[in-house]
Amino acid sequence: xxxxxxxxxxxxxxxxxxxxxxxxxxxxxxxxxxxxxxxxxxxxxxxxxxxxxxxxxxxxxxxxxxxxxxxxxxxxxxxxxxxxxxxxxxxxxxxxxxxxxxxxxxxxxxxxxxxxxxxxxxxxxxxxxxxxxxxxxxxxxxxxxxxxxxxxxxxxxxxxxxxxxxxxxxxxxxxxxxxxxxxxxxxxxxxxxxxxxxxxxxxxxxxxxxxxxxxxxxxxxxxxxxxxxxxxxxxxxxxxxxxxxxxxxxxxxxxxxxxxxxxxxxxxxxxxxxxxxxxxxxxxxxxxxxxxxx
Numbered sequence: 001x002x003x004x005x006x007x008x009x010x011x012x013x014x015x016x017x018x019x020x021x022x023x024x025x026x027x028x029x030x031x032x033x034x035x036x037x038x039x040x041x042x043x044x045x046x047x048x049x050x051x052x053x054x055x056x057x058x059x060x061x062x063x064x065x066x067x068x069x070x071x072x073x074x075x076x077x078x079x080x081x082x083x084x085x086x087x088x089x090x091x092x093x094x095x096x097x098x099x100x101x102x103x104x105x106x107x108x109x110x111x112x113x114x115x116x117x118x119x120x121x122x123x124x125x126x127x128x129x130x131x132x133x134x135x136x137x138x139x140x141x142x143x144x145x146x147x148x149x150x151x152x153x154x155x156x157x158x159x160x161x162x163x164x165x166x167x168x169x170x171x172x173x174x175x176x177x178x179x180x181x182x183x184x185x186x187x188x189x190x191x192x193x194x195x196x197x198x199x200x201x202x203x204x205x206x207x208x209x210x211x212x213x214x215x216x217x218x219x220x221x222x223x224x225x226x227x228x229x230x231x232x233x234x235x236x237x238x239x240x241x242x243x244x245x246x247x248x249x250x251x252x253x254x255x256x257x258x259x260x261x262x263x264x265x266x267x268x269x270x271x272x273x274x275x276x277x278x279x280x281x282x283x284x285x286x287x288x289x290x291x292x293x294x
Contacts, residue, residue, distance in 0.1 A: 004065070005286050006052050006093070007278030009104060010035030010044065010075030012122030012151070013199045013250075016275045017051035019059045019069075024283035028061070029275075030054025034199050036122070037087055038077035038141050045090050048073060052093075070095040072282040074104030074274065076123045076139055097285065101274065102127035102136040108277025109246035109270035116237045116266075118230060119274065121249035122202040124149035128237040137236060142198050147229035150202030150251055156222050157204050158193060162186055164218070172218040174211040178204075209254045227258035234263055244268035 003022035008015065015035040019028045032050035033043065052071065053063035071093040078084035084098040105119040106127040116128045123146045125139035142151035161178040164171030165186050182188040192200075211219030234245060245266040247255065256267070272280075 003286050004061070004069050005282040006055065006066070006069055006071040007104075007275065007280070007282035008048055008051060008071060008073040008075075009273075009275040009278050010037070010048055010073055010101070011274070012036045012076060013202060015044075015047040015051040017048075017055040018275055018279050018282075019052075019055045019061065020279055020283055020286075022286055024279070024286075026279060028055045028057070028059025030056070030058055034122075034197065035075055036077065036198060037075055037083050039197055041083070041086065044075070045087065048075075048087075048091060067092050068094050070097070070282070070285050072097045072099065072104075072278050072285060074099050074101045074278050074281075076101045076125065077141070095285075097281070099281065100127075100136065100139060101125055102139055103134075104277035104281065105248050105274045106134060106136075106277065107280050108272040108274050109248055110244075111271050111280070113243070115244040115246060115268070116234060116242055117246045117248060117270070118234060118252075119248040120148055120150070120230075120251040120255060122150050122198050124152070124249075126233050126237055128242075130239060130242075135237075138233060142201070146198075147233070148226035148251075148255070149198075150205035151198035152201075153208045153222060153226060153251075154201030154204035155193075156225070157208055157218075158189055158201070160218050160222065162189055170217065172211070172216045174207070174216045174219045177207070177211075205251060205254075209251075223255075223258055227255065227260075230255065231260045231263065234260075238266075242266065246270040248274055 008017045015032045017030045030051040032047040035044040037044045056063045078100045088096045102125040109117045127136035161175040163169040164175040212223040
């Protein structure tokens with residue numbers, strides 16, 4: 001058998017893996033639970049390995065090969081403290097390279113070209129490449145960052161529902177639906193919030209966009225606030241000759257109608273998704289001379 005490597009997208013809602021051969025072709029894919037190393041490191045490690053083993057099985061290979069193959073893992077939080085190093089040291093792969101989710105998003109969308117990307121899923125992050133040099137902003141987690149992410153949309157919705165319940169701000173059909181889900185009991189909302197992970201908040205993102213699209217005042221206000229944050233972040237990265245902006249992640253399409261017209265004009269379809277970025281970096285590992293035969 002030939003050379004193999006594993007690329008992994010450690011997302012906040014699910015962890016996706018792909019096994020590639022020496023030519024960079026995907027042989028098999030796998031999926032497991034959430035991989036948020038900041039909020040749940042132990043389970044993130046379990047899910048990363050599980051997704052890799054499933055990808056090997058899907059490729060018709062022995063899942064025990066995880067111990068003999070190199071892996072590139074892109075995940076939120078890899079740029080915070082020593083979390084990235086902790087993950088590298090705790091995983092069973094023959095060699096492990098942990099990078100930020102922004103790094104694999106950039107590679108997936110642009111390949112080796114210049115441009116700007118914004119990735120919006122459970123979390124959010126931005127990255128740019130100009131003349132071969134890349135840099136990023138955001139990705140600080142939804143407690144103090146991740147503006148416009150699914151988790152922040154859900155958190156903001158619950159906040160607005162409670163404010164409407166207390167008659168501090170005006171409610172809407174959307175806030176009534178949310179409060180009804182909790183039996184119109186604000187204490188149940190608070191209990192949910194304190195016990196939940198980012199992915200639990202993110203499940204409310206679709207309903208926010210759904211109601212925003214119908215003109216619901218609260219839904220529209222939440223999305224407009226998020227879109228304003230996107231505008232400011234993209235402006236912080238753009239330069240006059242920037243060739244393109246690519247949006248990735250589960251919420252990318254939903255945000256398109258809400259973007260600033262200046263940014264809409266630069267939108268381009270990404271070459272590939274976030275997992276593709278991890279796969280391309282894994283392929284570069286193999287091309288770099290690290291031969292791992294099975």
